[in-house]
Amino acid sequence: MAVERVVRRDPPAAALMARSRGAGLVVVGSRGRGMVRGALLGSVSQAVLQHADAPVAVVRPEAGDRPEQWP
Known part of the structure; x- marks a missing residue:
């Protein structure tokens, strides 16, 4: 299967x-900010679901792999 x-x-x-x-398959990201806020999905993820x-x-980032920490 091709990924585009x-x-x-x-x-x-x-x-x-x-x-x-x-x-x-549609793959969307979720920021996953903390335990409580991370349990909630953003409006884009909700709408797509x-x-x-x-x-x-x-897909949520693993601990220590947050976008704000990327180079």
Whole structure:
């Protein structure tokens, strides 16, 4: 199965839902900020989970691997 990276300037949730048509899997990230806040999903993840036409995987960073720590 091919993996495709697409960069768009559309609203994120709308773009992901549109691209989900015909997809085998949609992968979205979640910041996972702390125990309590990390349990909640952002609005994009919520919208994609509820409305995508394909299975959705929500991926959270591992401890110590936060985007603000990336070079």
